[in-house]
Amino acid sequence: VIVVDAQTSSRSYRITVGHGLLTSLDGLWEGVIAPRRVVVCCDATVAALYLDPVRESLAAAGLDVIALVIPPGEGEKSPQRLALIYDRLYDESITRTDAVVSLGGGVVGDLAGYAAATYLRGVRFVQVPTTLLAMVDASVGGKVAVDFRSGKNHIGTFYQPWLVVADLDTLRTLPDAEMRSGGAEVVKYALLGGGALLERVERYAGSGVLPDEEIVATCVREKVTVVARDEREESGARALLNLGHTVGHAIEAATGFEGYSHGQAVGLGLRAMLWLSERCTGLDRAAAARGQRLLTSMGLPERLEDVSTDDVVGLISRDKKAVGGGVKYVLLRELGVPAPRETVAPGLEREVVEWLAHR
Amino acid sequence: VIVVDAQTSSRSYRITVGHGLLTSLDGLWEGVIAPRRVVVCCDATVAALYLDPVRESLAAAGLDVIALVIPPGEGEKSPQRLALIYDRLYDESITRTDAVVSLGGGVVGDLAGYAAATYLRGVRFVQVPTTLLAMVDASVGGKVAVDFRSGKNHIGTFYQPWLVVADLDTLRTLPDAEMRSGGAEVVKYALLGGGALLERVERYAGSGVLPDEEIVATCVREKVTVVARDEREESGARALLNLGHTVGHAIEAATGFEGYSHGQAVGLGLRAMLWLSERCTGLDRAAAARGQRLLTSMGLPERLEDVSTDDVVGLISRDKKAVGGGVKYVLLRELGVPAPRETVAPGLEREVVEWLAHR
Numbered sequence: 015v016i017v018v019d020a021q022t023s024s025r026s027y028r029i030t031v032g033h034g035l036l037t038s039l040d041g042l043w044e045g046v047i048a049p050r051r052v053v054v055c056c057d058a059t060v061a062a063l064y065l066d067p068v069r070e071s072l073a074a075a076g077l078d079v080i081a082l083v084i085p086p087g088e089g090e091k092s093p094q095r096l097a098l099i100y101d102r103l104y105d106e107s108i109t110r111t112d113a114v115v116s117l118g119g120g121v122v123g124d125l126a127g128y129a130a131a132t133y134l135r136g137v138r139f140v141q142v143p144t145t146l147l148a149m150v151d152a153s154v155g156g157k158v159a160v161d162f163r164s165g166k167n168h169i170g171t172f173y174q175p176w177l178v179v180a181d182l183d184t185l186r187t188l189p190d191a192e193m194r195s196g197g198a199e200v201v202k203y204a205l206l207g208g209g210a211l212l213e214r215v216e217r218y219a220g221s222g223v224l225p226d227e228e229i230v231a232t233c234v235r236e237k238v239t240v241v242a243r244d245e246r247e248e249s250g251a252r253a254l255l256n257l258g259h260t261v262g263h264a265i266e267a268a269t270g271f272e273g274y275s276h277g278q279a280v281g282l283g284l285r286a287m288l289w290l291s292e293r294c295t296g297l298d299r300a301a302a303a304r305g306q307r308l309l310t311s312m313g314l315p316e317r318l319e320d321v322s323t324d325d326v327v328g329l330i331s332r333d334k335k336a337v338g339g340g341v342k343y344v345l346l347r348e349l350g351v352p353a354p355r356e357t358v359a360p361g362l363e364r365e366v367v368e369w370l371a372h373r
Numbered sequence: 374v375i376v377v378d379a380q381t382s383s384r385s386y387r388i389t390v391g392h393g394l395l396t397s398l399d400g401l402w403e404g405v406i407a408p409r410r411v412v413v414c415c416d417a418t419v420a421a422l423y424l425d426p427v428r429e430s431l432a433a434a435g436l437d438v439i440a441l442v443i444p445p446g447e448g449e450k451s452p453q454r455l456a457l458i459y460d461r462l463y464d465e466s467i468t469r470t471d472a473v474v475s476l477g478g479g480v481v482g483d484l485a486g487y488a489a490a491t492y493l494r495g496v497r498f499v500q501v502p503t504t505l506l507a508m509v510d511a512s513v514g515g516k517v518a519v520d521f522r523s524g525k526n527h528i529g530t531f532y533q534p535w536l537v538v539a540d541l542d543t544l545r546t547l548p549d550a551e552m553r554s555g556g557a558e559v560v561k562y563a564l565l566g567g568g569a570l571l572e573r574v575e576r577y578a579g580s581g582v583l584p585d586e587e588i589v590a591t592c593v594r595e596k597v598t599v600v601a602r603d604e605r606e607e608s609g610a611r612a613l614l615n616l617g618h619t620v621g622h623a624i625e626a627a628t629g630f631e632g633y634s635h636g637q638a639v640g641l642g643l644r645a646m647l648w649l650s651e652r653c654t655g656l657d658r659a660a661a662a663r664g665q666r667l668l669t670s671m672g673l674p675e676r677l678e679d680v681s682t683d684d685v686v687g688l689i690s691r692d693k694k695a696v697g698g699g700v701k702y703v704l705l706r707e708l709g710v711p712a713p714r715e716t717v718a719p720g721l722e723r724e725v726v727e728w729l730a731h732r
Contacts, residue, residue, distance in 0.1 A: 023382050104522055135529040163463055170494040171530055
């Protein structure tokens with residue numbers, strides 16, 4: 015078991031990474047929260063796999079467990095589903111000192127977390143990520159949200175959990191595509207961190223085994239360090255975590271969030287970022303190639319397919335307009351040395367998307 | 374002009390109290406925020422009085438002003454109205470660095486503030502209270518919320534404004550009943566603070582003139598001091614501000630939020646609290662009588678009328694259950710010396726409500 019401490023201005027909390035943790039949640043939160051009632055929120059897929067053991071272990075500890083099972087899919091991260099969750103919390107007379115536990119991936123974590131953040135101005139909240147993506151990214155750092163109209167995460171807030179429990183055993187049932195999706199974020203941390211983390215991720219990516227405690231905990235540590243400097247995305251430090259995401263989001267949006275998973279799109283975004291870094295911030299060719307190889311060995315897409323490059327370029331420009339005329343890209347000077355606020359000539363934006371489609 | 378500085382863990386900001394401030398908002402926020410677009414949210418009553426001058430002064434400063442006028446009334450503090458506000462912010466492509474200005478009383482401040490807190494995880498937010506109640510209470514401290522089903526403020530968060538501008542000139546158009554409603558909160562601060570504030574409020578309450586900068590700023594200072602110690606209602610310090618509110622809320626709820634205004638109900642709650650303090654925390658009889666006189670000279674109700682005392686007592690007990698078996702009352706040992714966490718025998722709760730109805 016590895017424990018990572020997260021410190022933010024609003025709350026400090028522990029992220030526990032290990033095996034066999036799912037049935038000892040109440041032991042892990044002892045001394046941190048003391049709920050009488052626990053609302054376990056998960057989707058139907060995760061419920062079939064893990065709800066019973068979680069429920070039984072909490073019930074055995076004398077807790078009153080309420081299961082809140084939602085259909086799977088990003089579509090549930092909606093104001094409509096949120097209202098149904100509020101209804102349930104209201105009907106069950108949940109109080110601030112009771113707990114909402116999100117058991118699952120990023121969708122459930124964001125949705126249940128937003129409900130927990132805003133019901134009664136905040137009830138106790140525990141993240142139990144069961145996907146690699148949620149373990150290394152969504153469950154840590156306090157971003158919670160629902161989608162609104164065509165805006166991803168358009169209604170949200172920052173609400174740190176009271177604790178995060180990442181049970182690596184849950185990754186055994188994770189579909190390969192989901193594992194690769196999480197792998198893209200792992201590569202992101204490796205490129206940002208460089209050095210030993212990069213080498214460790216390179217060994218892992220080629221191995222075909224599940225990520226170990228050290229890989230997950232190191233990624234979490236990277237994220238926690240950045241979040242501690244800029245909890246509410248105000249100073250700009252947190253923007254580092256957007257490495258690969260500007261182009262990635264445009265690709266997701268251009269395919270109506272259906273052609274590529276978030277992770278695949280981020281993987282393509284990271285490829286674009288390596289290409290741009292070579293041209294704009296002096297990343298050397300061998301380093302860029304090393305990054306591209308890592309993305310390939312993680313099983314991420316080689317190129318952009320079945321998407322109009324014009325649409326992608328258009329969406330990048332729209333994003334830029336939305337933030338007042340200047341998206342700054344996170345690029346790399348070297349592997350492990352980010353350049354956080356670079357502008358890129360519009361011509362190059364088109365060129366990199368064309369390169370992605372035809373490489 | 375008096376400026377009060379508020380410091381909380383999430384944000385520091387200035388509360389400016391004075392005359393003729395409504396048409397110089399952009400000057401007051403210079404160096405603090407730099408919006409390109411400003412959404413001014415107010416109800417139709419306030420719009421008729423103050424929207425034009427505010428809009429014109431902002432437009433003259435080159436800002437793009439969007440008026441968002443809602444019907445008056447507590448009923449608008451609803452998830453439905455909130456969704457319409459989100460729609461408008463979305464349609465207008467508002468960004469995080471644009472500003473939402475709430476112009477009005479507590480309802481608009483809570484509603485617009487909650488929208489500002491959660492749209493894009495938080496856009497710049499400015500409170501411009503135009504009622505005494507909002508000036509001394511709702512606009513300061515970051516509590517924003519909407520009602521949900523029968524739960525007042527059941528969906529909410531803590532979101533500090535970037536600045537607060539209290540223009541005392543707006544009180545000239547405030548109906549007497551509203552002024553008395555704010556007066557109840559002013560009395561609350563006077564009882565909590567004692568000393569010079571109490572004497573100043575006593576002079577004001579009898580005078581028939583509008584509250585001056587010093588009265589308003591001193592109340593704001595009291596609030597800001599408490600909020601700085603406990604921004605998110607976690608340590609219990611903030612509970613001090615609930616003086617008179619437990620019984621007050623029960624009275625409001627027992628009349629379906631129609632029999633008494635919030636301020637009148639809080640006034641009755643303060644009377645109950647003085648009575649209980651005499652019996653439980655040794656407040657001396659002369660001090661309790663002095664508090665009762667102040668409530669009377671502020672024009673607040675003498676007794677509980679047209680309400681079932683059983684209903685009020687029942688609602689107090691339900692509140693207690695909701696927080697896990699123990700509402701603690703804020704009582705007073707002396708005027709200016711609160712006793713923040715007192716339990717009261719159930720028999721006394723019934724007795725004080727009966728006393729309120731038959732005094």
